[in-house]
Amino acid sequence: MKRFLLVLSFLFALVFNDFLAAQYPFQNPDLSSEERARDLISRLTPEEKATLMCDISEPIPRLGIKKFNWWSEGLHGIRYGYNVSVFPQSIGMAASFDDQLVHQVFDAVSDEFRAKYHEAQRTGKENSRFMSLSVWTPNINIFRDPRWGRGQETYGEDPYLTTRIGVAVVNGLQGPAGSKYKKLLACAKHFAVHSGPEWSRHTLNLNNVSQRDLWETYLPAFKALVQQADVREVMCAYQRLDDEPCCGSTRLLQKILRNDWGFKYLVVSDCGAIADFHTNHKVSSDDVHAAAKAVLSGTDVECGWGYAYNKLPQAVDKGLINEKEIDERLARVLAARFDLGEMDNDSLVPWSKIPMSVIDSKEHRELALTMARESMTLLQNKNNILPLSKSVKKIAVIGPNADDESMLLGNYNGFPSGITTILEGVKTKLPADKIFYDKGCDLIEDMITQSLFGNCSFDGKxxxxxxxxxxxxxxxxxxxxxxxVSPIQLTTAGQTQFSRGxxxxxxxxxxxxxxxxxxxxxxxxxxxxxxxxxxxxxxxxxxxxxxxxxxxxxxxxxxxxxxxxxxxxxxxxxxxxxxxxxxxxxxxxxxVNYGELINKLKGIDVVILVGGISPNLEGEEMPVEFHGFKGGDRTNIELPESQRKCLQALKKAGKKIVFVNCSGSAIALMPEIETCDAILQAWYGGQSGGQAVADVLFGDYNPSGKLPVTFYKNSERLGDFEDYSMKGRTYRFMNDALFPFGYGLSYTTFKIGEAKVNKTSIKAGEALLLTIPVTNTGKRDGAEVVQVYVRKVNDNEGPLKTLRGFMRVQIPAGKTQQVAIELTPSSFEFYDASLRKMAIAPGEYEFFYGTSSDIKDLKSGRIPILQ
The missing domain is CATH 2.60.120.380 (Jelly Rolls)
Incomplete structure (x- = not known):
């Protein structure tokens, strides 16, 4: 028996050595990703090359190449994942001004992605779209207009805040720098100058964007993610910029992205953007020419349904592109796959050891709650009505969003194992007999629908x-x-089928x-x-x-x-x-008869109305056509009339009103600041959003969120939606907000002292250190976000001020903390028309520091920059 085992061992060694000898170089994990990519390309047919440049990359069995999906989404958790962690919507995370916590969130998200991916590999399941290792996050477009339905996916209106949060997201997703294998591939999207409207994004031509707006507003976050975070993918946008589709723009993808910024990884198209070349933009005659134009311009992977890139062999035959040019782009695509380790044995990839137990783990649930709490932004608190007392006789919770689970999940979302609605959160604070609940009003319509199913029949039934x-x-x-026999409500989310079989x-x-x-x-x-x-x-x-x-x-x-x-x-x-x-x-x-509602509220003094809007009304290319809403965007930013009337009826009845506004965008609340005693901006808070709201309302958490967007007074303050000029938009170019960027209240008070600077003047290229004393003058521990803004003096065309530094600090009651914020050399960069680039010009600069962008909340100083 022993001799038999020795012979068997010898034969196995021979076979294994023969296998090693027959290995292709691209299968050797000791070679660089670029070397492996070049070797694999040399073994591919033109048709195989084309399919590997599509977002669903089909397998090539003869070479052992597995199917790979480039399209997954991780905006605030695994999209379409079940029993996964769902964190607050992106705009809510931005309200935390806490990039360190955001990094923790996306480290957790990438853990869950890796665990699901490798479990699928082990069980022999095919990884479909949305469950792969290439994650099309973050969305770092600038939320320039509050009507844009996808603004909820961004980190707000400010380039610097977007940069700080975006870098944290990429680092959390891709893993530590210097690792042999990337944890995931993150994607900076949508490059560039993209922020609605949804209804015209496939045809829009932006031909009047100033160079100053381009470089100071729309490009900084992309540049930072490329140069600071080493982001591995950039997604090009749908629309045209100066007559060229962004996915076919040599200026954007070659000159700026690759030549100027040094980006050496891959560009993916938005889904269907290549088809738009000939179907909507009319810059190409057909899909063959569109494919050649996109590849030559620098788009390496096409996302779509009927792939134009499958026609690349025909484009070669026509002489529109040569195979060497295709190989150059494909090399970036394949190197990215090798960087993930998806073609190597799991034993070589440390991320494959992440267990399934991390998904929906206790730690991740606690992280979701912490993130939701930090996103809560208190906008108004008359007579300190908040926090509410837990000894109240009875309280009413009403409103269309009070008990809505799906609203909390935002868009591009997964599905957690459990969701705490805002009503359920309140129930953790008070006994059930102290809470009265009624929907109260519709989300957007001042009507109710009386079902007429009783008048319906078919074949006598x-x-x-x-x-x-x-x-x-x-x-x-x-x-x-x-x-x-009753109104239909069917879903496969959490169910096994619509009907048996x-x-x-x-x-x-x-x-x-x-x-x-x-x-x-x-x-x-x-x-x-x-x-x-x-x-x-x-x-x-x-x-x-x-x-x-x-x-x-x-x-x-x-x-x-x-x-x-x-x-x-x-x-x-x-x-x-x-x-x-x-x-x-x-x-x-x-x-709706609001008199009936008022009658139900007899004997109840305090009413929590949970309203706002919903991700079912604002989002990506939606067929929504209600008053105030169009195609996923809004046509006005006022609170829907149904809720406005309900609040007015409550006010007339003498109720004390706490309004919880749930939205992914700014709402014009001019009447509501008079109608309501308190206003809490709750965003779309994720799986623990309801608990976080309740924790704030009843004082178990001291709110510290800050607005990442301007809340305008009314829709009349907004310009043409399709005009991408920044003039009059955002806090940087207007100072007449209802609630300004960076604003948010606390249950304690803070005093900002006089800042000290480490230098009285600096040279171009030097940093400036501000040390700012911050005192918690209240009776509760709390967190404050200290903000620093910069303006170039006598720059009449530039922004009034622009955020260049911030720090979130936790300060005990009665204590003072010295907050040190460094203004790096780039803090003083603005667009120089004579140089046609961002530069630091000698002259005097003003810096502002305080607790919001409102000039009333800011102190100031000046610093000269010498030649």
């Missing part, structure tokens, strides 16, 4: 007939049928009914869905849309008494990685 197919085309034999993904459903009109009136068909949906009434198509994130739809329809109306709703779950969801109701709208 009440309600709607539902038929299901396990494909998205309604073809073949149905797999299930059932009768729906129906797939979780890639299915279709048809809902049929006949509505008999009891009155001549206007009824409404209400939908909320994610997928593809058609509504057909009496064989006429009333609505047909594809929606890749949930959106509410209102379809009015006039009916005549006694007549029958055949209604058919066809739904398809068409998107990979997305949960299917459908809400459907048929009804009539009736005005």
């Amino acid at each position: 009440a309600g709607m007939k539902a038929t299901y197919w396990n494909n998205t085309a309604f073809k073949g034999d149905a797999v299930a049928q059932e009768q729906m 129906v797939n979780l993904k890639n299915f279709s459903a048809k809902y049929e009914t006949v509505y008999r009109a009891g009155e001549s009136e206007e009824i409404v068909i209400r939908l909320e869905f994610g997928g593809k949906c058609d509504v057909i009434v009496n064989n006429d198509t009333l609505f047909s849309k594809e929606v890749w994130q949930l959106a509410p739809i209102r379809l009015p329809y006039k009916v005549e008494k006694g007549k029958d109306y055949r209604i058919e709703v066809k739904f398809s779950a068409i998107y990979e990685g997305m949960d299917a969801s459908l809400k459907l109701n048929i009804g009539r709208e009736m005005p």
Whole structure:
């Protein structure tokens, strides 16, 4: 037996040595990623090269190359991940002004990504879109206009704050510098000058952006992430800049990004942006020419559905591009994969050892709560009504967002194992018999929908007939049928199926009914869905849309008494990685009677109204067409009329009102500062957002959040949405805000003393150190964010002031802390038109320091910069 084992061992060694000898150089982990990439490219056909430059990179079995997905999202947790940690929406994290905590958050997010990825590898599951190691985060566009629905994904309106938070995100995702393997690949998006509107992003041409705005506002964060954080991916944007699509702009992708900044990694396109070249921008004649233009301009990976890059071999045949040029771009793509270690054995990759137990771990849940608490921004607190007493007789919690789980999750989100709504958070502070709850009002409409499902029937049976197919085309034999007798609310999120026998993904459903009109009136068909949906009434198509994130739809329809109306709703779950969801109701709208609500509140003095808006109304390219909302953006920034009227009714009834505003963007709250006693800006707080709100309202946490955006007084203060000039926008170019950038109250008070500087003058290239005494003059421990702004004196075209430093400090009651903030040489850089670049010009500079950007909250000093 021993001899047999020796022989077997010898034979195994021979086979193993032969295998090693037959290894291709690209399979050798001791070579550099660039060497491995060049060797692999030499073994590929033109068609294989093309597929490796698509975001779904198909496998090449003959070379042992696995399928790879470039498109994952980690905006504030794993998008479409289940039982994962969901942190506050990005704009809320920015309100913390705590880049160290943000780094911890994204270190946790990258842990969860790695654990899920390797578990899938071990169990033989294919990693689909959104579950890979390339993560298209962070969004570092400037939130220049509060109407932009995707502004919630950013870190606000200021280039410096965006830079600080963005660098922390990238470092948390990619792991420590100098590691052999990157933890993940982060992506700075969308390059460049991109911030709405959503409805015109595929056709918009920005041809009047000043060089000053370009270099001082839109580019600094991208430059910093490239040069300071070594970000491995940059995503180019949809629109054109000076007539060139951003994904086909040699100026952006070659001159600025690679030549000027030294970026040597890969550029990915926004999804469908290459197709836009010929379908929308009309700068290319077809997809073959679009593919060649994009690759030559510097876009290495195409995200899309019908890939133009698959036509690259045809582009070579036409002489539009040569194979060597393709190889140069593909080398960056493959080197990135080798940098992740995804082609190497897990035993060589330290990140593969991260256990599944980190996902939704106690530590990550605590981190989500800490981040949510730090995001809470107190805007108003008349007569110190907050914190609320826990000995109150009874309190009312009302409002459309009070008990809404999905609102807390924001957009680009995953799904946690548990969510604490704001109502549930309040229930942790008071006994149930002390809390009265009522929705109170609708989120956006001053109407309620009375269901008319009772007037619906099909084939003699009440309600709607539902038929299901396990494909998205309604073809073949149905797999299930059932009768729906009440308004439909179906989702695969947390469920196994729409109906027994129906797939979780890639299915279709048809809902049929006949509505008999009891009155001549206007009824409404209400939908909320994610997928593809058609509504057909009496064989006429009333609505047909594809929606890749949930959106509410209102379809009015006039009916005549006694007549029958055949209604058919066809739904398809068409998107990979997305949960299917459908809400459907048929009804009539009736005005809200706020008198009934006031009657319910008799004997209750304090009312917490939880309102604002919702990620179902603001977001990316959404088919939303309600008053004040369009295509994912807003057409005005006022609080919806339904909530405004409800607050006014409460005020008239003599109630003390605590308004909790949930939104991913600024709301104009001019009437509300008079109507409400306290206003708490709660953003979209993630899985623990409700607990964080309650902790602040009842004084178990002292709020310290600061606004990362300006809250304007009204919509009239805003200019043309498509005008990208910064004139009159943000705190840097206007000083008449309702609540200014950097503003936020505490339950204690702070006094800012006179700053000391380490030099009375500096030379260009030298730093300046400010030491600022900060005293907590109140009776509670608290955190303050000390902010430093800079302005070049006599610069009449430049910003009024611009943030160049900040530090978040925790100070015990009655104590003073010396806060040292260094203004680095770049703090004094502004655009120099004569040099056509950012530069430090000799002259006098003014610096401001304090607790917000409001000039009333700031002290100042001056420093000359010598030649």
